[in-house]
Amino acid sequence: MTTATATTSPTVKATISKYLPWAIALAVMFAILFAMSWDSRQTEAVGAATVRAAAPLLLGALCGLIGERSGIINIGIEGQILLSAYCGFMVSSLSADASLPTVISLILGVVGGVAASALVGFFMAWCAVSLKMDQIIAGTVVNIFALGFTSYAYVQGRTQPRYPNWTVPGLSELPFVGDVLFNHGPLTYLAFFCVVGVHIALFRTTWGLRTRAIGEHPGAADTVGVDVARMRYKNMIIAGAMAGLAGMLLIQSASAFSRNMSNGKGFIALAVMLFGRYRPLGVLGAALLLGFFTALQSQLQFNQAFDIPPQFFGMIPFLLTIAVLAVAGLAARPPAAAGSPYEKE
Amino acid sequence: MLTRSRLLAILVALTLVAAACGSDDGGSAGGNLEKDGDCASEDYYCVGLVTDVGKVDDKSFNQSAWEGLQDSEADYVEFIETQDSKDYANNIQGFLDQGFDAIVTVGFSLGEATGIAAAENPDVDFIGVDQFQGEAIANVAGLIFPENKAGFMAGALAGLMTESNVIGAVLGTDLVPPVVAFKEGYEKGALYTNADATFVSTYHPGGLDVAFGDPDWGATTARQAIGNGADVIFGAGGATGNGALAEVAKDEGVVFCIGVDTDQWETVPEAHPCLITSAMKLIDAGVVDLVAEAKAGSMTSGNFVGDVGLADYHDFEDVIPDDVKDEMEKIIAGVLDDSIDASI
Numbered sequence: 297m298t299t300a301t302a303t304t305s306p307t308v309k310a311t312i313s314k315y316l317p318w319a320i321a322l323a324v325m326f327a328i329l330f331a332m333s334w335d336s337r338q339t340e341a342v343g344a345a346t347v348r349a350a351a352p353l354l355l356g357a358l359c360g361l362i363g364e365r366s367g368i369i370n371i372g373i374e375g376q377i378l379l380s381a382y383c384g385f386m387v388s389s390l391s392a393d394a395s396l397p398t399v400i401s402l403i404l405g406v407v408g409g410v411a412a413s414a415l416v417g418f419f420m421a422w423c424a425v426s427l428k429m430d431q432i433i434a435g436t437v438v439n440i441f442a443l444g445f446t447s448y449a450y451v452q453g454r455t456q457p458r459y460p461n462w463t464v465p466g467l468s469e470l471p472f473v474g475d476v477l478f479n480h481g482p483l484t485y486l487a488f489f490c491v492v493g494v495h496i497a498l499f500r501t502t503w504g505l506r507t508r509a510i511g512e513h514p515g516a517a518d519t520v521g522v523d524v525a526r527m528r529y530k531n532m533i534i535a536g537a538m539a540g541l542a543g544m545l546l547i548q549s550a551s552a553f554s555r556n557m558s559n560g561k562g563f564i565a566l567a568v569m570l571f572g573r574y575r576p577l578g579v580l581g582a583a584l585l586l587g588f589f590t591a592l593q594s595q596l597q598f599n600q601a602f603d604i605p606p607q608f609f610g611m612i613p614f615l616l617t618i619a620v621l622a623v624a625g626l627a628a629r630p631p632a633a634a635g636s637p638y639e640k641e
Numbered sequence: 642m643l644t645r646s647r648l649l650a651i652l653v654a655l656t657l658v659a660a661a662c663g664s665d666d667g668g669s670a671g672g673n674l675e676k677d678g679d680c681a682s683e684d685y686y687c688v689g690l691v692t693d694v695g696k697v698d699d700k701s702f703n704q705s706a707w708e709g710l711q712d713s714e715a716d717y718v719e720f721i722e723t724q725d726s727k728d729y730a731n732n733i734q735g736f737l738d739q740g741f742d743a744i745v746t747v748g749f750s751l752g753e754a755t756g757i758a759a760a761e762n763p764d765v766d767f768i769g770v771d772q773f774q775g776e777a778i779a780n781v782a783g784l785i786f787p788e789n790k791a792g793f794m795a796g797a798l799a800g801l802m803t804e805s806n807v808i809g810a811v812l813g814t815d816l817v818p819p820v821v822a823f824k825e826g827y828e829k830g831a832l833y834t835n836a837d838a839t840f841v842s843t844y845h846p847g848g849l850d851v852a853f854g855d856p857d858w859g860a861t862t863a864r865q866a867i868g869n870g871a872d873v874i875f876g877a878g879g880a881t882g883n884g885a886l887a888e889v890a891k892d893e894g895v896v897f898c899i900g901v902d903t904d905q906w907e908t909v910p911e912a913h914p915c916l917i918t919s920a921m922k923l924i925d926a927g928v929v930d931l932v933a934e935a936k937a938g939s940m941t942s943g944n945f946v947g948d949v950g951l952a953d954y955h956d957f958e959d960v961i962p963d964d965v966k967d968e969m970e971k972i973i974a975g976v977l978d979d980s981i982d983a984s985i
Contacts, residue, residue: 341868
């Protein structure tokens with residue numbers, strides 16, 4: 297958990313602000329889970345739903361994070377998620393029609409969905425890097441296109457094979473954590489591996505150092521021989537793949553495509569990225585917190601504990617995000633070069 | 642620079658084309674009958690259908706209303722899909738401008754726009770699906786359903802089929818009264834057949850614009866309900882409910898699910914492993930009846946109460962014990978003739 301930041305010398309204040317979202321998330325979650333622990337079945341159900349609801353937000357936020365760390369603001373995550381869900385679903389569905397084995401058609405679906413979203417990532421890099429277009433407009437174009445295209449092309453009545461649940465042998469037998477962490481669909485595990493992977497890659501590898509450099513000061517990176525344009529292309533494709541996985545998570549969950557099924561998750565992912573302060577582990581905490589509130593509001597309704605409108609709980613994660621971002625001195629600082637195309641001097 | 646701006650222009654144009662495919666002034670329109678007359682003329686009867694924010698192939702109430710309209714006596718039918726709740730009035734106006742004789746608006750949320758359009762166009766008949774009429778307007782028929790009765794039947798079956806005595810429901814939103822009626826009826830029905838039943842029911846926490854289009858939430862919540870011990874789950878809320886059904890289906894036959902609005906055996910094939918029945922509103926039949934009345938110039942104004950019922954058991958015909966089927970037959974008859982009180 298201790299990572300040295302490359303840009304600022306770690307002061308006490310910086311350390312506090314770095315881990316504050318995590319601290320809040322964990323404190324709130326434990327307090328409520330503790331209060332509910334008189335019924336372990338409920339606690340487990342909430343925990344499992346938390347993990348599951350967090351996963352797509354996590355991947356969506358990673359997509360935004362990699363882009364922004366490389367200097368490209370991506371508000372097209374929503375469109376990427378929707379498009380990959382559609383393409384992945386269609387590939388799985390068509391390959392199942394061609395009587396390929398279930399596993400193969402599922403894998404092909406994931407590949408198809410991820411490829412579609414990665415392609416959109418490439419397109420956005422082209423807009424941002426080669427055309428030096430306004431990145432917000434590029435993202436908006438992607439969102440409008442994805443909704444229009446998938447709504448138009450979607451044919452009702454198609455089905456695809458269901459994703460299996462993978463229970464991890466041994467670990468899933470553990471009390472509490474077994475059901476919460478080790479009884480999910482394969483892509484859910486992959487989402488959490490991605491966070492750890494991106495964290496290590498971003499802070500421990502040459503790729504990560506260069507990525508952060510082109511996001512903070514592309515001129516300096518260029519001076520020492522980093523190909524800024526090429527790197528931004530590459531990173532937007534990787535980021536697109538992350539959003540693609542998020543889309544496939546929706547298919548894993550719902551077993552079928554439905555129109556506009558991303559339902560704003562791409563935008564919530566942006567809030568998660570901000571809440572997580574552009575750090576993969578921060579994003580993990582923020583996504584878990586949002587997932588937890590989703591699960592908690594369902595559980596409170598299950599228990600008929602309070603007569604509070606469900607919409608009130610739907611609002612809590614956003615209030616929290618605003619609150620955390622508004623706390624003086626804690627506003628997330630985006631990478632310095634995010635949003636501006638790099639002009640060679 | 643010229644090339645770049647040209648590329649940009651092409652790009653924007655492409656996007657507009659793609660967007661236009663999905664939306665045409667706030668909705669995409671379509672019809673499937675040959676239009677061989679003029680809607681503005683008196684002897685050519687045209688009926689338009691405005692969907693709620695949802696699609697005409699939503700496998701649920703929009704689709705059911707559209708199917709009813711296609712079966713109706715109208716000479717020409719056409720639909721427009723609403724993309725945004727701000728476009729209700731515009732979409733209705735689109736049909737009015739073409740001289741349509743009657744307009745079907747689908748969904749509780751269109752009630753206000755329908756009332757306003759009806760007041761301004763006294764010559765056009767309006768059929769409002771799921772729109773309860775507080776005060777009767779001469780040219781508006783509100784096609785309403787006793788959802789509590791349909792829910793009661795579904796709940797009664799759930800109460801008989803549960804072993805854990807924990808019964809779940811994953812619902813659209815409590816902002817829409819029919820959804821609330823389904824839930825309350827469902828719980829009352831379950832208690833009628835199973836006094837020990839407890840409930841884990843939840844509404845989507847979002848607003849009207851998202852509550853019916855979130856299958857991922859529906860699925861996650863259904864799993865959470867199963868984690869709470871539920872072994873029968875009622876999914877009622879468009880794509881959100883369908884997500885719940887698909888999730889329950891992953892537990893092949895261990896947990897049962899119940900669909901809503903139409904026979905979802907036909908519309909949500911993913912749910913086949915768990916779908917024991919659906920709580921149906923016979924929207925299509927109601928639309929056929931009302932369009933026939935409207936065409937004859939004698940449309941009911943105020944509320945028109947349509948029929949409800951339970952769908953076939955399909956593959957679960959052999960799973961559901963005979964005594965349960967007999968009991969259900971009595972309950973359904975009793976609920977329909979009001980000898981069993983399903984009121985909420």
